[in-house]
Amino acid sequence: MGGVRVEVLGPLRLLVDGTPVEVPGPKRRAALALLALAGGRTVPVDHLLDALWPGGVPDSGRQALHTHVSRLRTLLGPAADRLRTLQDGYRLELAADELDLAQARALLARTRGLDDPAAALPLLRQAHALWRGPVLADLTDVPPIAVAVEEQERLRQEVTDALVGRAVEAGDGAGVLGQAAAAHAADPLREPGAVLLMRALAASGQPAKALRVGREFRRMLADETGLDPSPALGEVERAVAAGAAGPAPAAPGRPTPATRLIGREEQVSALHRLLSEERLVTVVGPGGVGKTRVALEVAGRGEAPVVLLAPVTDPAGLPHALASALDLVVSRGDVLASCLALLGDRPGLLVVDNCEHLLAGARELVEALLAACPRLSVLATSREPLGLAAEYTYRLAPLPVPQPGGEVAASASVAVFLERARRARPGPPPGPAELRLVADIVRRLDGLPLAIELAAGRLSSLSLADLHARLDRSLDLLGGARTGDARHRTLRATIEWSYQLLTDDEQRLFRHLALFADGADLDTAEQLAADLGLGGDPGGLLARLVDASLLDADFADGTRYRMLETLRAFGSDRLAAAGEVPAAEALLVRWAVGLTERIRAGLDGADEAEADATLRREIANLRVAWRLARRRADLDSAAAIVVALFEAIGYRDLVELRGWAEELAADPALAAHPRAAAVLGVAAEAVYHRGDAAGAERLARTGLKRGPDPDDAWYGRMALAVVALARGEFEATAEHALAAVAAVGEHRECLGIAALAAAYGGDLDTARELNGRGTAAAVSPSMRSWAAYVAGEIEGLAGDLEAAEAHYRTALRLARGVGATFLAGVASVGLLAVLARAGRVHDALRGYTRVVDGFARTGNWTHLWTTLRNLADLLRTLGDDRTAALIDAAADLAPDAPAVAGARPVPSPDGPVPDRTEILRLAREAVTRADRVQAATSGARSASR
Structure with a gap:
């Protein structure tokens, strides 16, 4: 049996015993390609005839086919017996390494079982090199070959994606930049290609170009489809901005500790053990003892969501704080129910921080979480227990302090002081005498981490000896309780000491800023100082509070001043003591x-x-x-x-x-x-x-x-x-x-509503005149978006789908730019309906996937039901009556689904109506099936033309 190889990943090529053999004639080349693409399966005669003569098989067709097959055997030479004639067709027998397509698939499959990216790279490079140019470019007028060409292009994308991804993991991003750029250029709206190019650029030291690719992809996707990218793109953008080449796992809205945790290894390990056995563990202790910091360490970097309750002053805000921690935007319905549905029965850990000021509300929130999420564990922090039956209370003690005459440098409380001191005043390490002063300071502060940090921060303006002396005198003046020579100093005493070092104006500004739960920006803080009639420069007063560690300056989004929760509580108390609460609240x-x-x-x-x-x-x-x-x-x-x-x-x-x-x-x-x-x-x-x-x-x-x-x-x-x-x-x-x-006047949305009424009532001329007036008067981007949306509705009713699409895309662009989520939602649904009506079913299906996923992530079931109903109409036109009926039935039963006026009767589904989770699964699967059919049909039609 002679050696033979057929290559279809480029121009058709036949090699016999390693020597290229020319295959003359388009029909003969097409027959060889079809036989090779069959992968060793028998190709029926009728199938070959229909493929070679798509316009109609001539009377001499069978004889002509037999002649082509005979000539192919001649070309195969010593391998002629590989081309077999069977009762119902022909079969070309090729081993896996004798067909480049089979070889590429085998190489890709081998890499999937390899954990080491360096081991997978040579296989993927070999597979990628098998493509030699445009695939069977001279044969795409044969419909089955055109379909196969599309399949091979998808395989090439898969190989390229795997190659780029593994190369980045192996540290060779620069080596695959060409492949990544070519793949992205070939299909600029394909998100995986854009993401991989960004990762390759970042890995090769070009983060700015990587971020530019992400921005351009977002803009193009919005302009071309009116849609948003998936969260994966944002994750890569954050990772690139942070100096990495892969997805960034940081959880949204959670604090990131700026320093390492010192002296709490035993407590962190104990909490890990407890959480493996208990569903609710509450870390309790005085303010400033480090409860939040320890909880964050237990949660791990980027692992568990953290619900921040410190800025929340009203129990009604608790569900919103939970939604923020879960990165869940709930614009309709019950916020807490949406959060519980998202968490479901998945295992995991949730941290609920600073419960003490909303104890009853926090108790109810945690109780609801434990009841609705059977595999969820909760780690809470509070100054007192929540009081639930399932609660395990873990009391966090202050850091150990050095005993008189004992080892000073090994003490965790001293280590915390020294680390904070190095940030306040860089310099050489302290000598033995200085260490003894530090040991005395941390003992007098009872090892409370926040107190230690506040005291160490004073080294920016005091020597260590001055700090020790002033601390001693200030604490005496505060009247701490005495038992013999020992003193018990609370955190309040430490804060009071720092507070007393401020001027009267600084103290007053500090007290009034304590009412701002989430801090104040520079303009607000300066205006507050002016309203209080304080002397001097407000900026100087704020700088003094920052230097004293009573305010924290955050420059992430402008300049914003925040207080630790303990400091806010102290400031509120001092506000009351000064009799200023009514005026400050006003x-x-x-x-x-x-x-x-x-x-x-x-x-x-x-x-x-x-x-x-x-x-x-x-x-x-x-x-x-x-x-x-x-x-x-x-x-x-x-x-x-x-x-x-x-x-x-x-x-x-x-x-x-x-x-x-x-x-x-x-x-x-x-x-x-x-x-x-x-x-x-x-x-x-x-x-x-x-x-x-x-x-x-x-x-x-x-x-x-x-x-x-x-x-x-x-x-x-x-x-x-x-x-x-x-x-x-x-x-x-x-x-x-x-x-x-x-x-x-005409600058608001009133004329647009009147225009919709006219359009839906059939008077399109009046609708255009009304909306034209509204468009001319619109000033804000959202009102311009509204006018564009109304124009899209009018032109859609008029049958001008191209104009309608353009208006919807304008509405989407404007709404998204200003956070007008309602307008973006209705414009998205209108756009998808127009795409479906225009016969761009494939585009519409891709859009429905994104919109359904987006509404599901935000918990917006009112818009989601409308979207699903529109999707059901599209699925019904594509022949998927069963899924369409299930969606309509579920929407009819849903209390938060909008009513459908004048809806035509739809067939009831057989059996029970699925719940929401099942409906989403069925809808996604239906879209995937329909999309595949549409892609294959579109490819075949393109080939036949």
Whole structure:
């Protein structure tokens, strides 16, 4: 039997005994390619005939095929017996190393079992080298070959991806830059290719180029498809920015310790052992003993989410803090339920930090977590136990201090002092005499880590001897309890000592800043100093507080000043002792009213993106101010805050703000307030967004009866317009929307709502005229996005799918740039519907995968049900009636799914309706199946042309 090799990963090539043999004639070359691509299987005669003569087999077709096969045997020479004639067709027998395609697959398969990237690289390089150019370029007019070419291109992508990935892991990113760049250039919208090119660039010392590739991919994906990349791209961007070439595992929103943990190895090990047996362990101890730092060490770097409760002052904010720790944006429905559903029955650890100031609420939160998540363990930190039956209390003691006459340098408390001292004043290591002073200092501070760090920080302005002397005198002045020669000093005494070293103005600023739960930016801090009438430069006062370790300056996003929670508690106590609480609370509420008014103006103008960022950055402080206004029965301020946040309530995923509006609307005292109409209108908008159209209408109509002011009546008119639109009451929609226009002008969304009513009612000319007026008057990016979305709806109804698509893409770009998540969501759904109608089923299916996954990640089931219903319509046109029926049935039963007016009856599914988790799985699988069919069909059609 002679040696033969057929190569199809490039121009068709036949080698017999190592010598190339020319195969003349397109039909003969196609026949050889089809036989080789069959991989040793029999190819039926009818299949060959249909492939070679796709326009119709001539009468002489069978004889012509027989002739081509005979000539191929002649070309095979001594290997002629490899081409066998069977009863129903022909078969070309080739070993795995005699067909380059089979060889490439085998090499790739071998690498999957190798853990060592260096061992896999030679195999992958060999496989990648098998491609010699355009695959069977002269034969793609044969439909089965065209389909095979697409499959081989996917195989080439897989080999290239594996090669680049393993090379980066092996430290040879520079060696695969060419392959990575070529793969990305061939398909610039394929995310894995972009990610691998970024990793290769970063690994070869070009992080700036890597980040540029990521930015360009995001822009192109948004421009071309209107979609966002998956979280994997963001992970690689963060890793590259941090100096790595792979995904960054850091958990969102969790603190990163700046220094190593000293002297707590035994406690960390003990907690690990406890958590292997107990589901709830609470680390308790005094403030400043290091509970948070130890908990973070147990959680590990990037492993367990950390729920930060220190900035939370209201129990209602606890679910939102949990959602933030889980990187879960819940814009609809129950926040806690969404968090519990995300955690599910997966094993893992969750840290809940600083529970003491919200003990009852934290207890309820942890109890819900343990009940709903049977494989979850919780590590809590608190100054006192939570009081749950399942709780194991672990009391964290201060660091050991050196005993008189004992070894000083080996003490953990001394090591902490020395490390902090080196940061405050770099210099040579201390001598024996200095070490004795340090030992006395840490003993007098009872080994409390925060107290030690605060004291060591004073070395920036005091010598060690001065620090020791002043510490001694200050503690005596504080009147600590005495038992013989021993003194017991609390952390409060240590903070008091640092506090007493401040000037009167510095102390006053410190006290008032303690009310800001999440710190204050430079402008706010300086304005606060001015409002307090403090002398001197506010910047100098702030710098002094930072130097004294009573404030921490964070420069990650501008300049922001924060306090440790223990320091905030101390500052609040001193505020009360000075009798300044009412005035300080009034200042904070006044700040919130002014800030929300500036945010309102920003959201309504060209600087919307900056206003959105400010709102999201200050939400924790606004939460404190809101609670203060409510507790003080300050209706004027509460109403001003809620009304100013209307744009955020209507167009952003900050569901907490909607709760504020509903809370204020339910206050009986609001009835007599002059802004009752506006508040009730805003609350109607909030209620509408959680699916309660009847409640929204009730609130809006009540508000219209309360307030004759046209500016305030506008809010209620807007709510009535959107409720009527959802119900299909188009005349009422136009009436309310145009009344709103008369009240506030054409720059808001009122004309767009009226235009939608006209369009849905069939009057497209009127719709275009109304929306044209709204577009011309729109100023903010979100209002321009809204006008573009409305234009997309109108042109979609008119049948101009190309124009509709362009409008939807504009709406998406504008909305995403300013955080208007509601507009981005509806524009995405509209875009996908247009793509499906335009016959771009493959693009639509890819888009549905991203949109469904995105809504599922954020817990936004209201939008998710709408998206799934649209997907069901598309699946039904593709013949997948079963999945479509299951989705529709589940949506019909879901309480948070929007009503579908005038929906046509759909067949009921056989058997029970799946739950939400199962529906998502079925939808994703259906999209994958349909996408594969569409890709293969599209390839065959392209080949036939």
